Amino acid sequence: MSMSGAEAILGQMMANGVDTIFGLPGGQLDHFFDAMYNAGDKLRLFSTRHEQGAAYMAFGYARSTGKPGVYTVVPGPGVLNTTAALCSAYATNAPVFCLTGQIPSEGIGKGIGYLHELPDQLATMRTLTKWADRAMTPESAPGLVNQGFTQMLSGRPRPVSLEMPMDVMGAKGAVELLPAAARDQAPSLDEDAIAAAVALLKNARNPLIIAGGGAIAAGEALEQLAAMLQAPVVAFRSGRGVVSDRSHLSQMFPAGYDLWKHADVVIGIGSRMEQQYLYWKVPAHMKVIRIDIDAEELDRIAVPAVAIHADAADAVPALVEKLGRVIDLRASREDELTELAARVRGDVAARVQPQASYLAAIRAALPDDGYFVDEITQVGYTSWYSFPVYEPRHIVTCGYQGTLGYGYATALGVKAAHPDKAVVNVVGDGGFLFTANEMATAAQHGIALVTVLFNNNKFQNVQRQQKEWFGGRLIASDLKNPDFVKFAESFGIRAERVTSPDALQAAIVAALDRNEPALIEVPCGDMASPWPFIIRPPVFDVA
Structure with a gap:
């Protein structure tokens, strides 16, 4: 036509x-x-x-x-x-x-x-x-x-x-409109590679699974594989929620650091594994199996023992099916892994404050199926490993780009995609002003996003580094901010200020019940560094 x-x-x-x-x-x-x-x-x-x-x-x-x-x-x-x-x-x-x-x-x-x-x-x-x-x-x-x-x-x-x-x-x-586009066919499974992976996993004493964003496609099969092997699953950002954090098999990223010390066979599923390869280090005795739909990713950093070029949705079920024929029933590690998770979470709660307490308050206020969107801020960094996630895609980050200021507008898109679900976004005072003008969009379109703004009037990460690395020579890291409550109200958005985790939890619950755009400011001082639980010394001394 x-x-x-x-x-x-x-x-x-x-x-x-x-x-x-x-x-x-x-x-x-x-x-x-x-x-x-x-x-x-x-x-x-x-x-x-x-x-x-x-x-x-x-x-x-x-x-x-x-x-x-x-x-x-x-x-x-x-x-x-x-x-x-x-x-x-x-x-x-x-x-x-x-x-x-x-x-x-x-x-x-x-x-x-x-x-x-x-x-x-x-x-x-x-x-x-x-x-x-x-x-x-x-x-x-x-x-x-x-x-x-x-x-x-x-x-x-x-x-x-x-x-x-x-x-x-x-x-x-x-013009002739066409039927919807078809995806290219996924790579065919290499049966020899699957068999080689099964042989390693059959004899593994301490298997470990590293899940990335590509593991989401594997869904239920990945959890079956983890249960069959009693292999803990560790994810950092995009892979979180593939196995619910309510399962003992899902372990926080810092717990993965401890598990790495004893792992003999590691399965990386849809993950770049850059934390493990570049920072924790892979010793000669550890065998790595990698599953990735991107052939270039399989040996980008190092050559694995077994490389499976496939969609995780195809490869993981195949592993489960073939491994199930040859593996013996393994004793549950629930007590051991539950104790590890509790110990690490307690360590984070003791050392990373007030972020851990505020994140616990947000988790308590947010329904299980609610969405959490981070920002490049102290609370955001901490959420990468300590905010409990129960479903895939329910924590949204910008990955390795670290795109300061991305969070508020991104969270509006999350809420637009899920108008019937709760969405909470955390921001810092520095990053928020990158896209705070989109409060006009939230008000105009009635996007009922709840945003929690942590305000310490500085780029704290920058200032921490200036103090620790440059002798306290502070430059461009202190900020002059508006009155954020009045700023939000000028757009017609309800705003308030709270000063404790309990008050924050109550404010989020009330804002979600109102089902309208909301801004909750949390004035705060300097926060503890979240980085000791992310940037760790090598587990192994590998040249």
Whole structure:
């Protein structure tokens, strides 16, 4: 049928199941926003106050659902404003789809100086994404949209980008919409590699499982494998919740450091294992089995004893099935592992305050199926290993990118994805102001996110390092802040100030019951360093 380029892109997006888009309008997107208007109630549009807010919201949507998070912004400075979110999506294997405009097609590559022109926007986007392309006709749009979906969701999920010049968005063409894109077939299981892994695991005395974000796909099978082997499961950020923290088999990251000392066979499932390889160190006697859908990841740092290039959803059930034929019933380690978990949690509670107490209050207020979104702040760092998580994807972080300021806007995207679930976000006073303007978006769209703001009027991590490493020469780490309660109220958001964990717990419960946007400020002084439980000396002396 006859469609504009904008209608063709949107129609094919919707053919792929997209019903939510985050974005900010502008000249090169006028036709696309008109197409979204004409889609009516088939599409939810969350309009934001900054391009980075739109991209972070799409990131939060993708991280908490595993489904594509889509955002649209103008080219040039608009799309460049979103690149921190794209970096975070790339780091955490989040399926984020960036839709951006372009200058008029006749001017591309000529350097004339059109509004929002970049020297080579497509080349720039290709350095930040798994795939990027340009649609130069309405007719080509459906095929390119599907290519983007196939690339984004096949193998290791990662962000993609598609651009279209503004004149092509308005031009009409004879467009045929396509069925939804298909994912590329997962790698075939290497039966010899599975057999080699089974042989190692059969005789393992102290097996250990390291779970990353790629382990989420394995679901129930991973827990079956852990139970069969009585192997504790350790996760740091993205893999948390794959095995509920209520299970004795799920162990905190610091407990993993102790378990590493005695492990003889380690299974890394969908994890980069960079903490273990780079910091804890792998001795010669330890055998490592790695399962990853990304072939390049398997030996990126070191060559494992067994490399299984596969989707964890295929490989882990295969291991369970074949191991079940040959393994003897193992004695439960519940008492031992329960004692270890209690000891480590007690150690954290004694040494990392007030973060541990405030996180306990948040956990008590948040329903089991609620979502927790961190930030690059002292409480956020501590949550990576001490906040109990009961389901996968229910703790959202930015992974190794450490994207300061990402948290508030990302949490809005999480809440937009799960309007019927509780979502609590923690922020620091430094990072919060990166996207605090999106309180306007929360108020406008009624996004009932509860945000807890810890305010000590400084970048504490920076200041701690200035004190410890540079003789106390403080520079640019003290902050002048607004009155955050009045600031939130100016957007029409209910805000309050509390000064204890008990008061925080009560305030969160009340805010969740109101089901409206809320800000809870917690004035605080310097907090204990969370890093001794993350950055540890090598377990083994390996050259």
